[in-house]
Amino acid sequence: MRILTFIRQVLDAEESVHVANNAVALENSKLVMDTMDEYGVEEALRLRESGIEAEIIAVGVGPARVQDALRTALAMGVDRAIHVETDIRLDAISLSMVLAQIARQEDATLILSGGQQADWDSHALGAATAERLYWPQVTWTSALELKGTTLTGKHDVDEGSETFTLELPAVITTQQGLNEPRYPTLPNIMKSKKKELRRESLDQFNVTPILKFTSAEIQVKNRLNKILDGKDVPAAASQLVDLLRNEARVIA
């Protein structure tokens, strides 16, 4: 079987966000593979290590720099990568069109993708791709097993969690807790340099954005930052309660 893992390159969560010209500016910031997508790469590798014969392909859509994230996936152990190069920002609904076409071209039967994008805070890509392929999907998966063509696992829902079974083909969205993504080892980084990273142009996918992104503003809520020293415990406790009662007026 063939497994696609969708990779996005995003701002490292520890980095500060900068805005310039009504958009987030990523120049000079550390960019990494979206951690939510790392769980997908790791899960694909684990499914293979559990004895399933599978070719694993990492797919990334975006500017030339996205290749760095795809190289990381190759170094973690995926077999080859496809980079659809474009500087156009695609919303999840448009992007799913690209991913679905690649899934068809590659005859994939399982797609793994992060549950939430760390840059656009979107949850939509997995379900949108599943819809375009007429496949079922499971989102926010926290445990997964594959036997033959049957997936079983556990995923989070509105109030708690559910266990499930599902027949391939399917789209699975991944999250923290599913596994512990491995770090690429030096020998694997060396080996990955010889792996195929195919570049494609966005033109052939016949996709245009359906949303305009008109402005971005950093949320700055001015905080009071009245931080007390807790060495004198009763004094600090009494002062805090007084501030909450009489200054902020948030408790009775």
Added chain:
Amino acid sequence: MILIVVEHANGKVGKSTWEMVTAARELAQGTGRETPITALVLGSNVAPIAAEIARGVDQVLVADLPALAQYDPELWSAAVAQIATEGEASVVLIGGSRSGREYSPRVAIKLDAPLLEDVISLKANSDTLSAGSQIIEAQHYTYLARVTETIETIGGATGPIAVVTIKPGVFNPATPRAEVAEQFDVDLNLPTPRLHVTGKTVERSSRVGLVEAEIVVSGGRGVGSAEGFTQYVEALADQLGAAVGATRAIVDAGWRPYSEQVGQTGKTVQPKLYIAIGISGAVQHLSGMNKSKTIVAINRDAEAPIFKIADYGIVGDVPQLIPAILAELKK
């Protein structure tokens, strides 16, 4: 029409639905002409739900079917897309719950409409909603809720202008009116669900709901243990009539249930008062609570990032400070 998909649980219309009613009314007013608001109720034995929401909208469509007893993304998306098409909906509003955000992309694709996710504001940019060239502008958070972004549909849509998920807890919930809207039963062509649910673990707290609560008291690793959480976080929450929240780290450690998790992979809260006890403030946690009106942090580490977004805080020892604060509150 503007179509609202009603979110309900335990025989009651959810607060998120009343918030969607407000969003729909604001959107309808912005168009400068009468745009009817229709509510769609999906489920089994949902007559009380339909009767309740009839006091908030102009028309109620009800699909009361055994097949809809359990939510499924394929069933829900098929039902909503069918009703939106038949009713020529101009906008479809869906709750920004985990399930709403899961099936809404499928609805958008079925309707060939753009998807606006988890919006905090919504307006129509010309005087009529029904014209094909109508544009909708919305705001939502990005970069783990650190950035507010404005987005716009491109226009020229032949079907609905947009499918929108509404972030819970942002719009004021509408209050029911005296007039009661007419109800209609609808027939649906439903697919066979392919995802088989084999078990369900419902995690519900006896305390006030985390997302609705005015005060949230949350704990992280700094409370020391599951017992420490009970002793400090739950005790303070009970004293204040607050909901309790937890960080991913202590949910993973098994100290608290997932239903209490606040942050990127848990719930988003914006209470009047958020008290963070022993929480250092990883960006993933902050994204779930940084819109709270007043933030209080109690932590031993003066360098903890949580203090940067705190209005009030104490740098000190949790096991000593919390009993002292409880004593002070009881005075």
